[in-house]
Amino acid sequence: MIKMENIRKVYNTGKVEVEALRNVDLHVKRGDFLTVIGPSGSGKSTLMNIMGCLDKPTSGNYALNGLNIKDMDDNTLSELRNKEIGFVFQNFNLLPYASTYENVEMPLLFAGVSGKIRREKVTSILNKVGLSDRMHHRPNELSGGQKQRVAIARALVNSPNIILADEPTGNLDTQSGAEIMQLFVDLWKEGNTIIMITHDPRAKEYTDNFITITDGTIQA
Amino acid sequence: MAETINNIFKTLLLVKLFIRELKKERRKIFLTIAGIAWGTLTIILLLSFGQGLTTQMLRGQKGLGDNIVILYGGQTSIEYKGLPQGRRIRLMEEDCDLLKNSIPEIDRIAGEYDAWGITYKYGETVVNERVRGVSSVGYEDMRSQFPQPGGRFLNENDMLARRRVIFMGCDLKKKLMGDVDAVGKTVLLNNIPFTVVGVMQKKMQMGMYGGPDAEAAVMPASTFRGIFSDVYVDRIIYQVNDIDKSKYVNQQVRRVLARKYRYHPDDNNALNYWDVIEGSKQTRKAFTGITIFLGVIGAMTLIIASIGVANIMYITVKKRTREIGIKRAIGAKRSLIKIQFIIEALLIDLTGGFIGGAVAYTIIRLVESIPQDNADFGKNMAMQILSNPEFSWTIAISTCVILGLVGLLSGFFPARKAAAIDPIKALHYE
Numbered sequence: 336m337i338k339m340e341n342i343r344k345v346y347n348t349g350k351v352e353v354e355a356l357r358n359v360d361l362h363v364k365r366g367d368f369l370t371v372i373g374p375s376g377s378g379k380s381t382l383m384n385i386m387g388c389l390d391k392p393t394s395g396n397y398a399l400n401g402l403n404i405k406d407m408d409d410n411t412l413s414e415l416r417n418k419e420i421g422f423v424f425q426n427f428n429l430l431p432y433a434s435t436y437e438n439v440e441m442p443l444l445f446a447g448v449s450g451k452i453r454r455e456k457v458t459s460i461l462n463k464v465g466l467s468d469r470m471h472h473r474p475n476e477l478s479g480g481q482k483q484r485v486a487i488a489r490a491l492v493n494s495p496n497i498i499l500a501d502e503p504t505g506n507l508d509t510q511s512g513a514e515i516m517q518l519f520v521d522l523w524k525e526g527n528t529i530i531m532i533t534h535d536p537r538a539k540e541y542t543d544n545f546i547t548i549t550d551g552t553i554q555a
Numbered sequence: 556m557a558e559t560i561n562n563i564f565k566t567l568l569l570v571k572l573f574i575r576e577l578k579k580e581r582r583k584i585f586l587t588i589a590g591i592a593w594g595t596l597t598i599i600l601l602l603s604f605g606q607g608l609t610t611q612m613l614r615g616q617k618g619l620g621d622n623i624v625i626l627y628g629g630q631t632s633i634e635y636k637g638l639p640q641g642r643r644i645r646l647m648e649e650d651c652d653l654l655k656n657s658i659p660e661i662d663r664i665a666g667e668y669d670a671w672g673i674t675y676k677y678g679e680t681v682v683n684e685r686v687r688g689v690s691s692v693g694y695e696d697m698r699s700q701f702p703q704p705g706g707r708f709l710n711e712n713d714m715l716a717r718r719r720v721i722f723m724g725c726d727l728k729k730k731l732m733g734d735v736d737a738v739g740k741t742v743l744l745n746n747i748p749f750t751v752v753g754v755m756q757k758k759m760q761m762g763m764y765g766g767p768d769a770e771a772a773v774m775p776a777s778t779f780r781g782i783f784s785d786v787y788v789d790r791i792i793y794q795v796n797d798i799d800k801s802k803y804v805n806q807q808v809r810r811v812l813a814r815k816y817r818y819h820p821d822d823n824n825a826l827n828y829w830d831v832i833e834g835s836k837q838t839r840k841a842f843t844g845i846t847i848f849l850g851v852i853g854a855m856t857l858i859i860a861s862i863g864v865a866n867i868m869y870i871t872v873k874k875r876t877r878e879i880g881i882k883r884a885i886g887a888k889r890s891l892i893k894i895q896f897i898i899e900a901l902l903i904d905l906t907g908g909f910i911g912g913a914v915a916y917t918i919i920r921l922v923e924s925i926p927q928d929n930a931d932f933g934k935n936m937a938m939q940i941l942s943n944p945e946f947s948w949t950i951a952i953s954t955c956v957i958l959g960l961v962g963l964l965s966g967f968f969p970a971r972k973a974a975a976i977d978p979i980k981a982l983h984y985e
């Protein structure tokens with residue numbers, strides 16, 4: 336499903352060049368639960384952004400579902416992000432002026448899904464993450480754990496092939512962190528492919544499939 | 556194209572979010588909308604008053620006559636066939652037939668005789684005024700002298716039978732007879748009894764010779780000659796069937812009369828013209844110019860206001876960088892982001908436009924409803940010109956087009972900036 340070969344990413348900030356990733360080879364199969372760990376600044380988010388088609392590598396090959404993203408234009412990448420990939424961020428990244436319902440509805444809107452189907456999908460996914468009674472709340476009226484559930488619902492609503500989560504429990508207290516982690520595990524057990532950056536040691540209780548990144552490279 | 560329509564549709568679903576967000580910027584948005592409203596108000600009022608002004612001027616000119624040329628005799632300025640220069644040319648009633656028969660473009664033609672200082676007497680009231688003799692029935696249409704209900708203008712039989720009948724100007728009638736119904740009554744002119752056949756309707760008259768038509772009376776030319784024994788007419792009035800041909804017809808008139816009066820056919824001074832047709836064309840041109848000028852001023856105001864919209868759009872783009880990043884991350888295409896900001900600018904713009912339009916419309920209606928006397932043009936000219944604004948579809952549509960363009964323009968550059976934002980940087984923007 337994900338095939339990376341010799342990925343390198345260089346950031347050019349003024350005169351200084353930062354090599355955020357180098358010699359990265361990675362394979363992820365359908366149904367995997369891959370966790371990514373590593374110290375701060377090691378390049379985990381950079382890798383995640385490339386996998387999520389938010390960013391392009393400086394060199395190397397990245398094939399998603401057998402298609403090389405190098406050859407894709409911005410519109411195609413937007414469509415991939417919309418339909419193939421579900422993003423969950425550490426700081427939730429919900430639209431502050433939109434209700435729970437509207438936040439979750441947004442990817443469907445971008446995909447051009449009709450109103451009736453949108454309503455069905457949003458309601459059922461909110462049911463699944465346990466937020467049916469918070470549909471018309473704004474993000475600032477929700478707890479951290481609830482916000483992250485909204486974000487997960489939004490990531491899932493277009494039935495993506497991969498869910499990418501960048502420290503989804505990083506901003507949560509232990510209790511809600513555990514609940515969110517459980518939610519991901521449930522999703523994985525349903526057959527979803529999940530890649531998660533985490534510092535949470537409990538992740539290892541559910542999967543032994545993890546990679547460690549230091550200094551922009553994957554440790555053996 | 557289909558993509559654009561699709562995007563517009565999607566964006567409209569997002570408009571409610573935008574409106575919620577704008578509520579935080581209430582004061583700034585309010586000022587921006589007020590600016591656009593003011594610009595719209597200005598443009599509509601300027602155009603409407605300009606339009607009203609033009610119509611009033613043209614109507615005032617019609618009071619003198621509907622597409623007519625007034626012809627006077629002159630003095631020759633070229634020696635011709637042994638005749639000296641400086642010779643006076645005086646027109647005669649028979650010239651009307653001559654001209655009508657030789658120039659097919661002339662629709663109507665009439666000679667006019669003037670007599671001054673006539674004593675009008677009705678009962679005990681005496682008024683000194685002019686009287687005119689006119690030689691043809693087409694005169695009423697040429698000179699816009701239409702009868703009030705119950706009366707009529709002079710007719711063919713009056714002319715043939717030299718009847719002692721008069722058609723009175725409304726002001727003269729009022730002075731002489733007050734409010735009584737004049738038709739059928741007998742009035743003495745220099746002690747000769749005349750029957751009143753009609754009284755002129757009020758009209759707006761800006762151009763005139765001798766005085767306003769409302770203050771004089773007309774009688775058949777035949778009757779006039781019988782009383783005053785005039786040989787020469789004071790002027791000849793003709794109406795041309797095609798207003799674009801008036802210059803050509805004027806030339807023909809000079810040629811035809813040159814043969815009869817034996818002056819040089821190129822002698823410009825042998826005859827004098829007052830070409831009312833040319834005059835109205837010039838007026839129309841001048842006022843079109845004024846209207847365009849006013850429109851440009853209005854458009855400028857609107858463009859300045861639109862800079863305000865562009866400015867606020869730039870601010871929201873910056874403020875919403877993170878939002879743009881989120882939307883891009885969950886699959887919004889660049890084109891969608893772009894259209895979203897353009898539509899938002901248009902929304903501000905059209906809200907202002909709608910408010911400005913509504914206020915302008917109300918003002919125009921209010922001004923229109925001020926009671927006024929359009930016939931007495933001379934009395935309160937400034938007021939009449941100003942109090943007749945005309946709101947038209949042309950004005951409404953051109954204002955909408957300008958508003959739309961201004962909105963697109965003020966949305967386009969901020970939108971382009973928004974669409975170019977790098978999603979990763981935007982996600983980290985605080």
Ligand SMILES: Nc1ncnc2c1ncn2[C@@H]1O[C@H](COP(=O)(O)OP(=O)(O)OP(=O)(O)O)[C@@H](O)[C@H]1O
Nearest residue numbers: 346347348353355374375376377378379380381382
């Ligand atoms: N947009 C950018 N421009 C320049 N340098 C960047 C940019 N993004 C990341 N970097 C640099 O690339 C390196 C890797 O950053 P990255 O965000 O991938 O680390 P990380 O492993 O996610 O760290 P953390 O655990 O703190 O989130 C860092 O040195 C960082 O400073």
Ligand SMILES: [Mg+2]
Nearest residue numbers: 379380381501
């Ligand atoms: Mg990171």
